[in-house]
Amino acid sequence: MKILVCVKQVPDMESSFRVNAAGDWLDERDLAFRMNEYDEFAVEQAIRLKEQEGGAPDVTVLSIGPARVVEAIKKALAMGADRGVHIQDDRAHEKDPWQIASAIAAFARDKAFDFVFTGFQSQDRGSAQVGALVAEMLDYACATTLVSFDWDGTSVTADRELEQGILGRVRFRPPAVVTCQLNLNTPRYPTLPNIMKARQKELLAFPVGDLLKESPMSSTGKLYPPEKKSHGRILEGEVGALADQLVAILKSETGVLH
Amino acid sequence: MKALLICEFQDGKLLEGYRELLGFAESLGVEASLLVIGNEAILPPFAGRIYLADSAKYNEFDPDAHKRLALAVVDKERPDVIALLHTSYGWDLAPRLAAGLKAALISEVVGLVEGGYEVTACNAKLRRSVLPQTETAVVTLQAGAFPAAGPGSGSPQVERIELPEAAPARIEFLGYIPAEKKDVDLTRAEVIVSAGRGLGKKENVGLVEALAKAFKGEVAATRPVVHAGWLSDSHLVGITGQTVAPKLYVACGISGATQHQVGMRKSAFIVAINKDRDAPIGELADVLVVADVLQFLPALTARLAKP
Ligand SMILES: Cc1cc2nc3c(=O)[nH]c(=O)nc-3n(C[C@H](O)[C@H](O)[C@H](O)COP(=O)(O)OP(=O)(O)OC[C@H]3O[C@@H](n4cnc5c(N)ncnc54)[C@H](O)[C@@H]3O)c2cc1C
Ligand SMILES: Nc1ncnc2c1ncn2[C@@H]1O[C@H](COP(=O)(O)O)[C@@H](O)[C@H]1O
Numbered sequence: 363m364k365i366l367v368c369v370k371q372v373p374d375m376e377s378s379f380r381v382n383a384a385g386d387w388l389d390e391r392d393l394a395f396r397m398n399e400y401d402e403f404a405v406e407q408a409i410r411l412k413e414q415e416g417g418a419p420d421v422t423v424l425s426i427g428p429a430r431v432v433e434a435i436k437k438a439l440a441m442g443a444d445r446g447v448h449i450q451d452d453r454a455h456e457k458d459p460w461q462i463a464s465a466i467a468a469f470a471r472d473k474a475f476d477f478v479f480t481g482f483q484s485q486d487r488g489s490a491q492v493g494a495l496v497a498e499m500l501d502y503a504c505a506t507t508l509v510s511f512d513w514d515g516t517s518v519t520a521d522r523e524l525e526q527g528i529l530g531r532v533r534f535r536p537p538a539v540v541t542c543q544l545n546l547n548t549p550r551y552p553t554l555p556n557i558m559k560a561r562q563k564e565l566l567a568f569p570v571g572d573l574l575k576e577s578p579m580s581s582t583g584k585l586y587p588p589e590k591k592s593h594g595r596i597l598e599g600e601v602g603a604l605a606d607q608l609v610a611i612l613k614s615e616t617g618v619l620h
Numbered sequence: 621m622k623a624l625l626i627c628e629f630q631d632g633k634l635l636e637g638y639r640e641l642l643g644f645a646e647s648l649g650v651e652a653s654l655l656v657i658g659n660e661a662i663l664p665p666f667a668g669r670i671y672l673a674d675s676a677k678y679n680e681f682d683p684d685a686h687k688r689l690a691l692a693v694v695d696k697e698r699p700d701v702i703a704l705l706h707t708s709y710g711w712d713l714a715p716r717l718a719a720g721l722k723a724a725l726i727s728e729v730v731g732l733v734e735g736g737y738e739v740t741a742c743n744a745k746l747r748r749s750v751l752p753q754t755e756t757a758v759v760t761l762q763a764g765a766f767p768a769a770g771p772g773s774g775s776p777q778v779e780r781i782e783l784p785e786a787a788p789a790r791i792e793f794l795g796y797i798p799a800e801k802k803d804v805d806l807t808r809a810e811v812i813v814s815a816g817r818g819l820g821k822k823e824n825v826g827l828v829e830a831l832a833k834a835f836k837g838e839v840a841a842t843r844p845v846v847h848a849g850w851l852s853d854s855h856l857v858g859i860t861g862q863t864v865a866p867k868l869y870v871a872c873g874i875s876g877a878t879q880h881q882v883g884m885r886k887s888a889f890i891v892a893i894n895k896d897r898d899a900p901i902g903e904l905a906d907v908l909v910v911a912d913v914l915q916f917l918p919a920l921t922a923r924l925a926k927p
Contacts, residue, residue: 375743378898388742459725460718486742489727490711491718498719503790504683506712519794524630524708525859527799530681533792545847579724580757583736583749587898594890594906596897601915605923608891611907616889618811618835618868619924 363419363536366475367408367443368466368496369401371427371434372486386582387455388486397434400481402549403542407511408479409442410547414513420444422475426465426570427454439560440552446563451570458578459487463495468573470500476536482507482543490541497539505534506541621650624699626690628709629658629680631796637705638664642769644703644761647732655693657686660778667774671697673781681709681793687716688783694721696779699756706760714760724752730765730878744877744900763859763882802854802862804838811837811868814857814884815845818873818894818913822850827917828872834924840864842880858883873913876901893917 373379373393380389397405405423412419423438425431426449435446449465451457457465470478478500480493490506497504509529510521518536521529523543552560595611597604613619625641627634638654645652653669657678663670671693678685690713694702702717704710706728718725731738736751737759806812813832815825825845832839840862841855857864858880869887874880876892876899884890885904892905893913902908909916 373742375745378896379742379745381746459715488740489725490706491715491725491727494712494715495719498716504716505791507708521797522708522712523860524796526862527853527856527860528630529797530708531794531797532681533794534790538790544843577753579718579722579754580726580736580750580752583733583751585741585746585748587745588740588747588900588903594902594904594908596902596908596910598897598910601911601919602923604909604911604916605919608907608909608920609923612868612889612891615906616868618837 363415363477364473364475365408365411365419365421366470366473366478367401367405367421367423367438368478368480368492369405369423369425369434369438370398370481370484371395371425371431372398372484375485381585385584385586387585395430395433397437398481398484400483400485400542400544401434403544403546404479404481405438405441405443406547406549407540407542408477409550411477411513412442422447424449424466424469426451426462428452432565435565436560437552439563440557441550442556444563446565448565448567449570449573450567454570456582458580459489459491459495460579461574461576463492463499464576465570465574466492466496467499468575470496474537478502478539480539480541482541493539493541500537500539503534503538504541505532505538507543508540509543509546511540511546621648621701622697622699623648623650623652624693624697624702625652625654626702626704626710626713627654627656627658627664628705628707629656629675630709631680632659634658634662634664636768637707637763639768640705640761640763640766641703642772643766646769647766648701650701653697653699654776655690657689663776663778665772665774666776667772668776670776670778671781672778678783679789679793682789682791683712683716684787684790685783686713687720689781690717691720692781692783694756702756702758704758704760706762710760714758718758721756721758722754723756723758724754725758726750726752727760728762729759730762740878743875762878764885800853803852804854806838806840806855806857806862806864809838809864809866811835811870812840812857812864812866812887813837813870813872814840814842814874815851815872816842816874817844819845819850820914822848824914825850827914827921831870831917831921834921835868837866837868842874871901871905872917874901875899876904
């Protein structure tokens with residue numbers, strides 16, 4: 363069995379973001395980067411599948427982006443992936459999901475992966491497109507937003523997260539692309555020995571131009587902070603005084619304090 | 621300009637969200653037709669064309685078949701924009717359609733801009749304008765972003781669609797699993813105090829519980845709080861949890877992601893406590909208290925205990 367996992371490196375969402383001079387992406391100075399949260403579940407599921415199959419499957423982890431994304435690849439290797447592939451692209455932020463998916467599909471096309479794991483969405487873009495687009499390009503089955511994954515040796519039975527706590531149960535066979543929702547599993551922490559071992563693992567690199575021949579379907583106009591629509595009051599100060607102010611407001615404007 | 625709006629059937633019911641799709645078409649000022657893969661007995665009142673496929677035959681969830689049905693309709697209708705809701709059905713089908721059409725896909729649209737669409741970025745902290753480079757665009761709309769159109773009237777011109785030949789479903793749909801029974805019913809509470817990741821750790825959830833008690837209210841939570849096991853699933857508010865509309869909603873250390881907002885924005889009065897003055901929850905709050913929850917919550921609870 364051959365497995366591919368796609369991971370994206372994204373800025374820490376706790377950051378305060380500034381827009382770059384061109385006005386079309388983030389000013390990356392002062393930002394800390396980490397593996398896209400959803401992708402940690404994708405890596406974990408791939409490793410669990412490998413373990414379930416007695417370690418036989420071969421797990422490749424791929425990331426497209428500038429040099430810094432190697433950190434995300436190394437984390438996946440330390441979690442248990444066998445080989446890293448860095449598709450080098452200093453301008454990855456200018457690529458649309460179609461192009462990112464095209465590059466992944468071009469890499470995967472002749473490699474006969476049985477499963478491709480991706481995150482449900484990237485936290486910075488939130489497009490939720492790349493996984494399903496890769497599936498279409500490779501003509502694979504695709505199951506999205508999975509919160510469970512049960513492989514019986516022939517097919518996968520899995521639950522998709524719908525709305526309001528409802529799940530939709532599906533069954534499919536490989537070759538398939540799977541997009542992982544948070545809470546699909548509990549991602550492991552890489553242990554120190556595994557981090558050391560990961561250093562010995564194969565790490566391939568290709569310039570994105572070797573794989574990507576497609577032009578974008580959409581482009582970013584501008585990136586900007588939301589219009590401040592706040593119609594409310596902002597209270598600041600010492601907590602005791604704040605509590606007094608808030609209670610006074612609640613007494614006069616809501617029916618909940620008598 | 622023409623829009624094709626793809627409606628959603630779940631468990632034999634037409635989902636109300638189709639009215640937001642109509643609201644989107646109204647905002648764009650374009651003529652709309654609908655694709656319904658469902659049941660002809662419950663078509664929406666609508667004075668336009670409805671393309672109808674039978675979900676008894678094509679299932680409510682069969683992405684490959686639904687893609688082929690939608691492509692067949694696009695071929696007849698030649699719409700400029702194809703809209704779905706950004707739901708588990710919509711985000712699943714939209715990329716397949718976009719790939720089939722070689723068209724731009726713009727996900728989770730929250731508004732319109734000159735020549736394109738507005739989407740959110742970085743957990744709703746930023747907005748991005750996205751411009752399609754193709755003649756046809758596929759879009760998915762964030763829940764609540766466009767006003768739902770009125771109930772509508774008139775009877776549609778119905779055109780039935782069929783696929784020439786059946787293909788086996790690569791994703792076999794086995795059925796719905798209902799939401800677990802809730803041990804708390806938040807929908808009846810007058811006051812809800814809600815815990816977010818900003819509480820830092822499980823031990824601090826007690827501060828929220830104490831405040832809820834002082835208000836004689838209930839405790840709710842965001843998804844990270846539920847995932848971390850600080851509170852059980854039944855406390856979850858938002859798109860995957862409960863939708864609430866209490867007299868007072870107190871959001872404690874909650875950023876205000878849209879998936880959470882969808883579940884609580886109809887609350888009569890919203891108080892947010894956040895150390896970040898720019899947190900998106902501020903857009904919604906009647907009062908934003910800029911403070912550390914760990915200090916402010918005990919102070920407020922103590923103040924309420926005073927006669
Ligand atoms: C398909 C899908 C469905 C989802 N469904 C839901 C859903 O139903 N419900 C839901 O809630 N989420 C849902 N989410 C997740 C949602 O996108 C957000 O990730 C989540 O709501 C964020 O929770 P939070 O506000 O608690 O955490 P964060 O976004 O991490 O925000 C924490 C906030 O606390 C503040 N803070 C930190 N420390 C302090 C302090 N000491 N004092 C005061 N403030 C502090 C920070 O400034 C920040 O604003 C869904 C996501 C997806 C993709
Ligand atoms: N630059 C990238 N490199 C590798 N994988 C990616 C990249 N961008 C997106 N992906 C994968 O596609 C998923 C969905 O991303 P998106 O469509 O951008 O929301 C992510 O969770 C990743 O698994």
